[in-house]
Amino acid sequence: MAKTMPERRGSAVLGVDAELARKLLHDMLLIRRFEEKAAEAYTLGKVGGFLHLYIGEEAVAVGATSVLRPDDCAISAYREHGHCLAKGADPRRVMAELFGRRDGLSKGKGGSMHLFDRSVNFLGGHAIVGAHLPLAAGAAFAIKYEGRDAVIVCYFGDGAVPQGEFHESLNLAALWKLPVIYLCENNRYAMGTSTDRALAQTEIWKFGQTYGIPSEKVDGMDVLAVREVVGRAVARTRQDKTPSLIEADTYRYRGHSMRDPAGAVYRTKEEVEREKQRDPIVMFRERALRAGVVTEADVRAIEKDVNDRIDEAVAFADASPEPPDEWLFTDIYKED
Amino acid sequence: MAVMTYREALNLALREEMRRDPRVFVMGEEVGLYEGAYKVTQGLLKEFGPRRVVDTPIAESGFTGIGIGAAMLGLRPVVEMMTFNFALLALDQIVNSAAKMYYMSGGQFNVPIVIRGPGGPAAQLAAQHSQSMETYFYHVPGLKVVRPTTPMDAKGLLKSAIRDPNPVIFIEAETLYPVKGEVPEDPDFVIPLGRAVVRREGTDVTVIAYMGMMYRAIEVADELAKEGISVELVDPRTLRPMDVETIIGSVRKTHRVVVVEAGAGFAGMGSEISAFVTEHAFDDLDAPVERVTGANAPMPYARNLEKLKTPTKDKIAAAIRRVCNANGS
Ligand SMILES: Cc1ncc(C[n+]2csc(CCOP(=O)(O)OP(=O)(O)O)c2C)c(N)n1
Ligand SMILES: [Mg+2]
Numbered sequence: 225m226a227k228t229m230p231e232r233r234g235s236a237v238l239g240v241d242a243e244l245a246r247k248l249l250h251d252m253l254l255i256r257r258f259e260e261k262a263a264e265a266y267t268l269g270k271v272g273g274f275l276h277l278y279i280g281e282e283a284v285a286v287g288a289t290s291v292l293r294p295d296d297c298a299i300s301a302y303r304e305h306g307h308c309l310a311k312g313a314d315p316r317r318v319m320a321e322l323f324g325r326r327d328g329l330s331k332g333k334g335g336s337m338h339l340f341d342r343s344v345n346f347l348g349g350h351a352i353v354g355a356h357l358p359l360a361a362g363a364a365f366a367i368k369y370e371g372r373d374a375v376i377v378c379y380f381g382d383g384a385v386p387q388g389e390f391h392e393s394l395n396l397a398a399l400w401k402l403p404v405i406y407l408c409e410n411n412r413y414a415m416g417t418s419t420d421r422a423l424a425q426t427e428i429w430k431f432g433q434t435y436g437i438p439s440e441k442v443d444g445m446d447v448l449a450v451r452e453v454v455g456r457a458v459a460r461t462r463q464d465k466t467p468s469l470i471e472a473d474t475y476r477y478r479g480h481s482m483r484d485p486a487g488a489v490y491r492t493k494e495e496v497e498r499e500k501q502r503d504p505i506v507m508f509r510e511r512a513l514r515a516g517v518v519t520e521a522d523v524r525a526i527e528k529d530v531n532d533r534i535d536e537a538v539a540f541a542d543a544s545p546e547p548p549d550e551w552l553f554t555d556i557y558k559e560d
Numbered sequence: 561m562a563v564m565t566y567r568e569a570l571n572l573a574l575r576e577e578m579r580r581d582p583r584v585f586v587m588g589e590e591v592g593l594y595e596g597a598y599k600v601t602q603g604l605l606k607e608f609g610p611r612r613v614v615d616t617p618i619a620e621s622g623f624t625g626i627g628i629g630a631a632m633l634g635l636r637p638v639v640e641m642m643t644f645n646f647a648l649l650a651l652d653q654i655v656n657s658a659a660k661m662y663y664m665s666g667g668q669f670n671v672p673i674v675i676r677g678p679g680g681p682a683a684q685l686a687a688q689h690s691q692s693m694e695t696y697f698y699h700v701p702g703l704k705v706v707r708p709t710t711p712m713d714a715k716g717l718l719k720s721a722i723r724d725p726n727p728v729i730f731i732e733a734e735t736l737y738p739v740k741g742e743v744p745e746d747p748d749f750v751i752p753l754g755r756a757v758v759r760r761e762g763t764d765v766t767v768i769a770y771m772g773m774m775y776r777a778i779e780v781a782d783e784l785a786k787e788g789i790s791v792e793l794v795d796p797r798t799l800r801p802m803d804v805e806t807i808i809g810s811v812r813k814t815h816r817v818v819v820v821e822a823g824a825g826f827a828g829m830g831s832e833i834s835a836f837v838t839e840h841a842f843d844d845l846d847a848p849v850e851r852v853t854g855a856n857a858p859m860p861y862a863r864n865l866e867k868l869k870t871p872t873k874d875k876i877a878a879a880i881r882r883v884c885n886a887n888g889s
Contacts, residue, residue, distance in 0.1 A: 297633075328666070329666065329668075330664060330665050330666035330668070331666030331667065332666070333663055333664060333666050334664040334665060334666060338664040338665070340664070340665035340666070340668050340669060341668070342665075342668040342669065347629075347632060347669070348661075348664075348665060348669070349664075350657070352652055352656050352657075355625065355652055355653065355656060355657055356657075357625070358621065358622045358623075358624070358625020358626050358628075358629060358653065359625050359626075359628055359629035359632065359657060360629060361622075361625070361626045361629060362625060362626035362627060362628055362629020362630040362631070362632070362633075363629045363630065363632060363633050364629075365626055365629065365630045365635075366629070366630040366632075366633035366634065366635045367633070369585070369611070369630070369635060388621065388622075389621055389622060389625065392619040392621060392622030392623075392625075393622055393625075395617070395619070395622070396616070396617075396619065396622050396623065396626060399617070554667070555662050555663045555665075555666060555667040556662070556663055556701050556702055557662070557702070557704075557726050558662055558667075558670040558725040558726055559725075560723075560724075560725060
């Protein structure tokens with residue numbers, strides 16, 4: 225066979241080996257399929273309340289988690305299924321929580337917005353915008369107090385930036401040198417309010433400069449870029465206990481929640497379609513295939529495994545009983 | 561036993577618990593270098609150093625949230641509110657984070673935090689610095705709320721609060737800090753949360769009060785004893801969980817109840833006590849439950865108006881006489 229252009233292929237080009245590439249693809253796809261199933265379950269009435277989908281933003285959670293150790297912590301707001309799954313929670317128990325069943329992560333008492341999993345150091349799902357930023361600094365305070373070298377990643381939306389707690393947390397984390405990485409998922413909207421209608425400074429990463437901490441912006445649709453930037457922050461934080469602020473430029477395809485199905489009042493269809501062109505899963509898959517690190521057969525195997533696991537999750541959640549009535553009154557106060 | 565001030569009793573409780581448990585640390589505005597706005601944390605920075613005695617800037621929501629986050633990972637923060645009026649800035653963290661965490665995580669993350677500081681009516685501090693803040697907290701499932709009246713209670717209850725695995729709101733009083741009393745020096749001495757105390761036995765009427773109002777009620781009881789009215793004084797000490805059993809036991813004995821509280825009466829502690837006394841002991845009552853409460857007005861500055869805001873001894877005595885005469889005896 226005649227050689228034409230020397231093709232640039234292989235792990236060196238992609239920057240990750242085959243095993244990691246498959247894992248990144250797998251984890252992003254798992255979140256995507258999980259969210260699609262959750263939406264379906266919502267329309268069937270199996271999931272109630274508010275349901276906020278992470279579709280379109282998968283590269284942030286998966287990229288960031290891929291540079292963490294199991295003893296590192298993560299904490300998030302209410303659009304947190306992806307963060308919790310990426311950290312290693314069992315999709316079956318996450319789905320059961322959405323269904324309000326006894327085998328849910330939080331025994332069915334938390335729901336979609338309050339996923340917690342101590343076994344993987346996931347510190348929750350918090351639904352008051354801005355409130356978990358101090359909690360993240362507090363967990364970092366405890367880590368430092370105990371002399372450990374773990375870190376915590378705190379995911380939050382652009383909507384938390386105008387809140388006082390964002391500024392209080394950045395100031396205190398910087399002042400006390402706490403090992404926390406604040407990772408803003410700037411998807412350009414807080415419900416229907418675009419960042420330019422909410423922020424005098426829309427370059428969110430720049431707030432980090434005000435507080436004298438390393439800060440940068442990253443393409444949140446590029447899982448490898450997220451890995452690189454968050455990886456740098458984690459290494460620095462582990463070493464010198466300095467916090468970081470990272471702004472990930474990302475986009476949510478769906479409405480704010482299932483009650484905002486189209487998400488069409490405050491943005492155009494064209495905008496949404498345009499953003500879908502840089503889909504994090506498609507882009508990474510194509511790149512990994514082109515580099516020859518992942519094969520078509522790998523992709524098919526990943527898709528099959530993800531589909532199986534999501535089907536299992538739904539079956540598990542369906543089969544899990546409702547929490548018993550007595551549980552209304554348990555877990556209010558801890559007994560010694 | 562040693563005689564010491566309420567302030568010293570709190571200080572001793574903090575020292576003992578910090579010596580006992582390395583996870584306990586103190587955090588708040590002016591707690592370290594300045595030694596506490598009211599000197600409750602005097603000497604702690606010297607003994608324990610800046611790792612465990614943490615001065616914060618003015619950011620109540622931020623540092624309370626940090627305390628809660630640290631507690632989620634197993635530390636035992638004691639967060640000082642310079643005065644409890646400022647806890648309103650941290651109300652979201654206290655109500656939505658601290659109180660709910662254990663429940664909404666399905667029992668995975670408890671929050672062993674104490675949030676303490678002075679509250680209640682002070683001397684001419686006016687509307688924003690002189691409020692009975694307990695009402696904002698005892699409504700919330702997941703919180704415990706303590707109001708310690710004496711130096712002994714201050715020590716014993718603070719130690720229990722620090723050892724408790726749940727969030728505890730511990731509201732002291734500026735006016736009580738210099739009050740002296742007997743306090744056990746034994747570091748193992750604690751007073752369990754959720755237990756009321758009968759401060760004085762009596763037979764004619766149960767008066768329920770705490771903090772400054774209890775001291776007033778004691779004086780009133782002394783005076784009424786001369787008229788032949790025997791007053792039983794009950795101090796709940798912990799407002800949530802409330803020791804309903806002790807209160808009802810006293811009502812069954814005296815058949816008459818007066819609740820005295822400094823805060824505005826509407827939907828206050830007296831409302832709650834009068835409701836559960838009616839539910840549990842209606843047939844034992846010889847008179848309707850009386851409430852003597854703070855006026856339903858903000859706290860004024862002027863000395864004369866300020867006096868009108870909180871229950872006076874005369875008002876307490878009048879209520880007691882009313883219930884005692886209610887059935888003509
Ligand atoms: C303190 C507070 N105010 C308002 C709300 C209602 N609310 C829920 S989500 C949301 C938008 C937040 O947007 P953002 O932080 O950008 O996160 P995203 O939904 O984009 O992931 C609002 C206003 C809330 N939960 N908490
Ligand atoms: Mg947003």
